[in-house]
Amino acid sequence: MERAPYAADPAATRGREFAEEREGTRGPRSEFQRDRDRIVHSIAFRRLRSKTQVFIAPDGDHYRTRLTHSLEVAQIGRVIARELGLDEDLTEALCLAHDIGHPPFGHAGEKALEEAMAHAGGYDHNAQGIRTLARLESPYCDHEGLNLTWETLEGMAKHNGPVVAPNWALAEIDKAFPLALGEWPSLEAQVAAIADDIAYDNHDIDDGLRAGFIEMDDLLVLPSVADQWRAVERRFPHAGRDRQQRELVRTQIGLMVNDVLTHTREQLAGIASADDVRAAGRGLAGFSPSMREEERRLKAFMYDKLYYHPEQIGTAERARDVIARLFVAYRQDPKLLPDEWLAQLPDGDPGRSRHIADFIAGMTDRFAIEQVRRIYGRAPEGLSNV
Known part of the structure; x- marks a missing residue:
């Protein structure tokens, strides 16, 4: 698909914090492809394979980790970006990097660091991800960090929207390499954010069912899920329940992706450039109002039945300790x-x-x-x- 006029253009990047002399020596890649590859090759990215997604230090090999989750987000993000004519490489880079700042044990570990760092400016996993890639992960001889493009750092900083009060870690990077924190980010960053929602909404259901923390009968209190489950049973009446459940998850992902594509195309009416995206004053890529409400109910269900399950809370407290x-x-x-x-x-x-x-x-x-x-x-x- 041809690049849309509102897509980020690697040939028009706002550049990198540190000047580089190695252009042309690492193969025929765009600037955003280079960013993606630097992230994938980083030690911080490799460590995601042993960091909590939903279940802390799981004994089973079939549960998702931060690494497998990030790969699944990237797969969804690329599909949406391709259909909208966006830059797939920038989208993928943002999807792959979005959880790099998470400490061990997921949100339990983050809560512990927030408390421990209260006297020193606090802790925020999103800002820590940017700090990790811009300062701590330093494989090059001539500069700190991975020296990612402005668009990648901007997308990491603002994938959930403008940042009004950056914490110390993000503020330090922004002072050295201003990221226009008060503006909305690129469409690629907005797509990465919604791809994250789609992935964990549905894949956490898959893991919750596998672990026995969620029962299918519980899920059927959600009307939209119940409708899709009945459709799966009609289409595949002789399939095993495990296969039917996995078909449900795939169906849910497809519905959400199609909704995002339809709604986002509607929101892009009159948007003629990447600058127009940032000047729109609102997010353009996302769910329709009806799907957003269904997704809100699904999240509430997951918090009640999975994330705040008594066993999960007890394990999280021990991890926090x-x-x-x-x-x-x-x-x-x-x-x-x-x-x-x-x-x-x-x-x-x-x-x-x-x-x-x-x-x-x-x-x-x-x-x-x-x-x-x-x-x-x-x-x-x-x-x-x-």
């Missing part, structure tokens, strides 16, 4: 840090606490558990309920 104990240990005895991290430890706060939080945020679930065992003499118990 792991992160809190690690932060206290490194603050009290910095020599527990690896030598390369100890060598760069600032003398005082807030820099010292932020440095420790950077180290903890990069951990996988497994590594965090091992560090608690090493420091405190025994591994924490009850950190997996599937």
